[in-house]
Amino acid sequence: MDDTLIRLRDDAASAAPVLAFAELAETTNAAAVRLSPGDDARALLPLLGQLELVEVEFPGFNDGRGYSAARILREHGYAGELRAVGQVLVDQISHYHRCGFDAFRPDQPIARAAIDKAIATWPEVYQRTVDGRAPIWALRHG
Amino acid sequence: MYQYDTHDQAMVDARVAEFSDQVARRLSGTLSEEQFRPLRLKNGLYLQLHAYMLRVAIPYGTLSSRQLRTLGDIADRYDRGYGHFTTRQNIQYNWIRLEDAPAILADLAAVGMHAIQTSGNCIRNTTADHFAGAAPDEVADPRPYAELLRQWSTFHPEFDYLPRKFKVAIIGSETDRAAMKLHDIGIQVIRNDAGEEGLRVHVGGGMGRTPMIAPVIREFLPPLQMISYLEACLRVYNRYGRRDNKYKARIKILVHEIGADEYRRQVEEEFAHILTLGLEPPPAEFARIAAQFADPAFDPQAPEAIDRSDPDFALWVDQNVHPHKAAGYGIVTVSLKPTGGIPGDASADQIRLVADLARDYSFDEVRVTHAQNLVLPHVRRADLHALWQRLDAAGLANANLDLISDIIACPGLDYCSLANARSIPLAQKISQRFADPARQRDLGELKLKISGCINACGHHHAGHIGVLGVDRKGVENYQLLFGGSEGADTSLATIIGPGFSEDGIVDAIETATGVYLAHRSEGERFIDTYRRIGTAPFKEAIYG
Numbered sequence: 001m002d003d004t005l006i007r008l009r010d011d012a013a014s015a016a017p018v019l020a021f022a023e024l025a026e027t028t029n030a031a032a033v034r035l036s037p038g039d040d041a042r043a044l045l046p047l048l049g050q051l052e053l054v055e056v057e058f059p060g061f062n063d064g065r066g067y068s069a070a071r072i073l074r075e076h077g078y079a080g081e082l083r084a085v086g087q088v089l090v091d092q093i094s095h096y097h098r099c100g101f102d103a104f105r106p107d108q109p110i111a112r113a114a115i116d117k118a119i120a121t122w123p124e125v126y127q128r129t130v131d132g133r134a135p136i137w138a139l140r141h142g
Numbered sequence: 143m144y145q146y147d148t149h150d151q152a153m154v155d156a157r158v159a160e161f162s163d164q165v166a167r168r169l170s171g172t173l174s175e176e177q178f179r180p181l182r183l184k185n186g187l188y189l190q191l192h193a194y195m196l197r198v199a200i201p202y203g204t205l206s207s208r209q210l211r212t213l214g215d216i217a218d219r220y221d222r223g224y225g226h227f228t229t230r231q232n233i234q235y236n237w238i239r240l241e242d243a244p245a246i247l248a249d250l251a252a253v254g255m256h257a258i259q260t261s262g263n264c265i266r267n268t269t270a271d272h273f274a275g276a277a278p279d280e281v282a283d284p285r286p287y288a289e290l291l292r293q294w295s296t297f298h299p300e301f302d303y304l305p306r307k308f309k310v311a312i313i314g315s316e317t318d319r320a321a322m323k324l325h326d327i328g329i330q331v332i333r334n335d336a337g338e339e340g341l342r343v344h345v346g347g348g349m350g351r352t353p354m355i356a357p358v359i360r361e362f363l364p365p366l367q368m369i370s371y372l373e374a375c376l377r378v379y380n381r382y383g384r385r386d387n388k389y390k391a392r393i394k395i396l397v398h399e400i401g402a403d404e405y406r407r408q409v410e411e412e413f414a415h416i417l418t419l420g421l422e423p424p425p426a427e428f429a430r431i432a433a434q435f436a437d438p439a440f441d442p443q444a445p446e447a448i449d450r451s452d453p454d455f456a457l458w459v460d461q462n463v464h465p466h467k468a469a470g471y472g473i474v475t476v477s478l479k480p481t482g483g484i485p486g487d488a489s490a491d492q493i494r495l496v497a498d499l500a501r502d503y504s505f506d507e508v509r510v511t512h513a514q515n516l517v518l519p520h521v522r523r524a525d526l527h528a529l530w531q532r533l534d535a536a537g538l539a540n541a542n543l544d545l546i547s548d549i550i551a552c553p554g555l556d557y558c559s560l561a562n563a564r565s566i567p568l569a570q571k572i573s574q575r576f577a578d579p580a581r582q583r584d585l586g587e588l589k590l591k592i593s594g595c596i597n598a599c600g601h602h603h604a605g606h607i608g609v610l611g612v613d614r615k616g617v618e619n620y621q622l623l624f625g626g627s628e629g630a631d632t633s634l635a636t637i638i639g640p641g642f643s644e645d646g647i648v649d650a651i652e653t654a655t656g657v658y659l660a661h662r663s664e665g666e667r668f669i670d671t672y673r674r675i676g677t678a679p680f681k682e683a684i685y686g
Contacts, residue, residue, distance in 0.1 A: 037385075061177075061303070065381055067299065089177065092302075122156055136149040140147075
């Protein structure tokens with residue numbers, strides 16, 4: 001499985017065991033957790049200081065809940081690794097990146113070059129999100 | 143009208159490049175049909191019964207003459223010489239080859255158009271009042287807000303894989319010409335008691351198999367918080383809308399199941415957070431857009447009086463020309479409902495003619511209506527006769543706006559892979575049955591809407607008379623509904639009894655018009671009489 005992992009981060013990947021969301025209640029020092037589509041990302045907010053890795057699961061590419069989960073975590077200051085896992089396809093990479101994902105573990109491997117190309121799909125963007133890009137309205141008005 | 147700047151152009155150009163690459167990967171087999179499907183749908187490309195269908199976005203139904211002419215040229219070059227205007231103010235081409243789709247998108251991009259998000263489970267093309275900027279009863283022009291929405295919703299990364307499709311409509315008048323309350327989000331620009339402009343936001347309306355009228359979720363929103371508020375509305379939906387059953391996945395089901403109050407509470411909580419993030423475009427951006435929708439240079443001396451000596455012309459003026467906010471001007475609706483024709487269809491030559499007329503008589507502007515007609519919004523009354531003559535020569539001067547032959551109909555089983563029954567032949571039969579213009583005028587305003595399946599693209603729930611095509615043991619069967627309206631008095635039509643064959647429903651509709659004529663009081667429309675006397679006299683006459 002690890003061979004499909006692509007990280008856009010320079011730090012070392014977390015070695016902590018990845019807990020399922022439901023297991024969080026049984027521990028106080030979790031450093032890595034996996035969110036399934038129905039899990040409430042806001043429940044992680046008290047733990048943001050200790051988390052190194054959040055995996056967001058996409059069992060199907062067309063279940064978009066993980067985009068909101070990712071963006072919520074970043075909007076609240078989460079700076080650790082945010083990894084999209086599962087049916088992660090190259091045509092959705094740009095959206096993942098704009099919502100704060102900085103690592104991907106697709107079921108089917110994607111070449112690093114294809115990821116870089118996908119992230120560069122849009123020369124400009126209309127919305128301010130969490131990727132730091134200035135939206136077109138900001139470019140227009142400085 | 144809004145003009146693309148280099149930023150807008152860069153975005154549609156990038157889309158053409160991206161989709162060209164996706165089509166190439168599909169044609170080479172690198173992409174499976176399953177993987178390609180959501181990608182082509184986000185470019186408006188459907189696989190229908192006989193061919194690919196391409197749906198082109200007409201943002202808030204507004205076109206320049208150059209854009210409309212391109213739509214006519216595309217019909218000639220890539221289709222069979224005609225196009226179909228839809229109930230969402232878009233245009234569809236029914237006979238498209240997959241290989242041609244990238245070239246069509248490139249032709250569209252050259253005039254600042256696209257097919258972005260005209261399908262798929264994303265935020266669709268925003269619709270608006272087709273009389274925006276021209277109607278005398280307007281509080282404020284909704285188009286600057288609609289353009290702001292267009293930009294915000296284009297390639298929105300968080301809301302591209304929603305539980306289901308998402309449609310927003312916006313109006314700026316008390317008179318609702320956009321079926322606003324029957325949308326996932328309906329926005330009305332209003333003025334409060336202090337005279338401040340703001341937005342009233344309805345959420346959770348829709349047609350389809352579970353029709354609902356959207357409740358008000360925000361009574362008054364400061365106008366420059368619209369994007370932040372919609373981010374909140376969409377985020378709550380994206381997270382909590384149902385994904386277990388596609389028939390219960392629209393936002394109306396979420397709002398209905400948790401209740402408007404609880405939905406409002408969740409949105410307000412999210413909104414408070416989002417307001418801290420600085421997502422809202424600045425006032426200068428709204429002002430930049432609004433300036434492009436400033437009034438054209440109306441002639442203050444334009445005369446009001448016209449020569450009504452030609453009786454056919456006078457009838458057309460009375461039926462198809464609305465009062466304009468500027469003295470000496472009128473709003474012209476070009477009927478795409480000739481007797482026995484296909485509602486909303488126009489030939490390439492007709493499309494190009496309307497483009498020429500817009501250039502010559504309407505400050506270069508055209509609108510598409512959700513009732514599948516075209517509008518020339520700013521015509522000098524002194525030019526009406528010359529305009530009418532050119533329309534008449536092209537078969538476009540039918541004086542039937544809002545009459546029984548001004549039928550809304552979906553493509554139905556002649557084209558659509560979802561349909562259960564044909565809509566077009568039925569619309570043609572009804573139009574022929576009531577072909578006599580004097581009889582139509584006597585019946586007055588009567589909105590007849592036909593859907594070929596429960597998905598309600600033909601707005602049958604909102605018809606004064608609605609027709610729903612169903613499949614009954616392999617035979618097309620048509621159910622009859624009465625009492626719907628999409629206006630400020632929005633109501634949902636109800637089925638009155640057992641269904642009919644294609645000929646039987648035409649007879650039943652004729653019988654219903656007889657009941658109306660026998661019972662109407664002075665000044666009552668069909669819908670008014672129906673609301674007053676109820677279903678019983680109609681049922682008695684039809685099923686007796």
